[in-house]
Amino acid sequence: MSSRRLSIIFATFLLVSFLTGIAGALQAPTLSLFLTNEVKVRPLWVGLFYTVNALGGIVISFLLANYSDKKGDRRKLLFFCTLMAIGNSLIFAYSRDYLVLISVGVLLAAIGNASMPQLFALAREYADRSAHEVVMFSSMMRATLSLAWVLGPPISFTLALNYGFTLMYLCAAGVFIFSALMVWFFLPSVGRIEQPVDKVVVHVSAWKNRDVRLLFFASLLMWTCNIMYIIDMPLYITSDLGLPEGLAGLLMGAAAGLEIPVMLIAGYLVKRTGKRRLMLCAAVFGILFYLGLVLFQFKAALMILQLFNAIFIGIIAGIGMLYFQDLMPGRAGSATTLFTNSISTGAILAGVIQGTIVQNFGHYQVYWMALALAVGALVLMTRVKNV
Structure with a gap:
């Protein structure tokens, strides 16, 4: 295959990652505001929706991953998932019925969200087959995803607050179409060599592997912290701190922008330091970030803290996936x-915890819980082997 053809394909992977990220970044940051202000449900029901x-x-x-690893055409499956994401955006654009959103909307969103792991799995397989540097290419894709989250949240809040949620979701649908x-x-x-017996063995032993389990639960706690913050922060800064709604978009965009160099630097350093050491570093910066949210409640501090947030998320988003792939060879999907x-x-945990805490104690206590979970993640990461 010519180098020009390779360049076009790799550029397309980066572009699709960016477009999918933009569409997601248009919808996710304002979801809690959408459910609160448009659908008009209580905090507990907001958490339940998440x-x-x-x-x-x-x-x-999981169903789609097992299918694609065994016999599915990953590209066609990725296309199908993207079509479902278009349908999900249209549902949210025109429906304000909570039951419709939490049933039909959730089903379409579940299929649509599977596009991201399928995209990265296809990219991993293609990079392996073309002898491309896997770590740096994956880091570049993650960086384009972060770039999408630099632009997406401010645009999302601008569209939602000034022009309405319907236009915002229609814009997301348009991006998904492209x-x-x-x-x-x-x-x-990308064709895959069929090895049915080996695949069954790898699949069974992977979850029985102590390191896979520890990494999963450490990653789980880190993402629980992050998603609690994403759900709660737009509501917290307006209702408790009295800051403008648009600041939430700026905070998310700033963190995403800082994540880009973090991901690229992490991709460069991983061969020298190892994935475990970088993930431990991420957990430490996560602890510092949530400690800062507990201690400081003014705009300048919130902006400065996004650097800690960016290091935290940039590393686990860029290196965490590769860590799982290295611990589970032969099953990229x-x-x-x-x-x-x-x-x-x-x-799941973030929605339940955030909704319950806010309903009973208020927004501020959410960040104490996030701090505790970040500490737990650090403890678990110290027990995962380096690869």
């Missing part, structure tokens, strides 16, 4: 999905 959404995502993504076209016309289908399901399971 929980059900995450639970549906776990079930669907992404689906890029997947269909430019991304390759399942390993990537296990990583993303640690995020989804984190969302």
